[in-house]
Amino acid sequence: MTNILLTGSSRGIGAAIVTALDLPDVTLAKQATRGGNGTIAADFADPAAPQALWDTAVAQLGTIDVLVNNAGVFEASPLDGDEWVAQWERTMRVNLTASAELCRLAVLHWQARGRPGRIVNVASRAAYRGDSPAHWHYAASKAGMVAMTKTIARGYAGAGILAFAVCPGFTMTGMAEDYLASRGGDKLLADIPLGRVAAPEEVATTVKFLALEAPPSMTGAVVDVNGASYVR
Template structure:
């Protein structure tokens, strides 16, 4: 028996580098995936690749009502969700010398997608898991930025990811007896399109030089850890944040 046989995993931002790696890994390990993304064509292509083990949903996570509906639609597909992977994220710049309205609009969008949407999905997951016979698992993508801080144009991202960590710890402490376990993953630089601006302006090697390994993480490095957590084998590690940054920031 594969480790994830029979498990239903909802992955947000599934068309991206980390999300697609998670989806492929879960399916290879026997699970079924519900693939969310705002890009309908990209997520459909991934589902076609994965075959009958994958279904797709689209929603704009900047909109609270659409996010809430995403959970309801996903739950209706199989009648249960065993694992929620809050992976979707955005990384828009907010230069400190921008006009206040422009600066705040980036903060509002970033917090909506990077913090409030995961919170809404966690809220719905906690309620659902309390009624499921095996409970359920929440895996939230945070960031090294939650602990180390981030570059000058990305205060909002660090703040949102710090909120994700605090939320995950709170869920683990307060909802464990309702069958909920919760984990956060805090990657450093991962070789995905989210880091395209840095890669093109500074270079991937600059990020690699900050690590103890001399290389940056690939999406599969994150997917391997998420797939393991999805098995339920790390139950007593609930509340943990797992750093995946090649020792570029050790705490």
């Protein structure tokens, strides 16, 4: 049995990951900001939330074998806005710091038990390509996730602790639909050689592979799911 802690499970990519991991040999602890529907409530804007979530998940599962960091916010912050710094700090707290705290707790958990483990961080194409002028903070937070993933992979592979990142481009969630419509959907789609945005299920399939099946030599890999809209 593989015990997995998934954050951001309530909609979009997270909901698709829940479906992909609905397997007989997987037990899933799911985080959502408000809780409900069998999820653990944890608002990552609260600095105490990652530790509380981890403790609750360990109490539920006994041990955690895989951590999937998917929770995040994508909120516009115009450069001349009065709340720019506050928005920067909120995005970093939710997208990067909370993920970092959970990664730290996972590594310590596995080290204390002498066990292997896996981390899958859902980052973004924006980590490499950047984002709109109103989303400096989002791009920076996702670049931080990628750098953190690589650092964990290099630091702990010898103990069997593996780390991977997934970098989706636009994904057809409610959030992406609203953004596409507000930015002129046809123009944005023209920038994707595949001709469409990714489906959440495509990202979820990638997360499932990395969480359960990817060979150890892939540790440190960053997998793009963006329809060739950014290649590197």
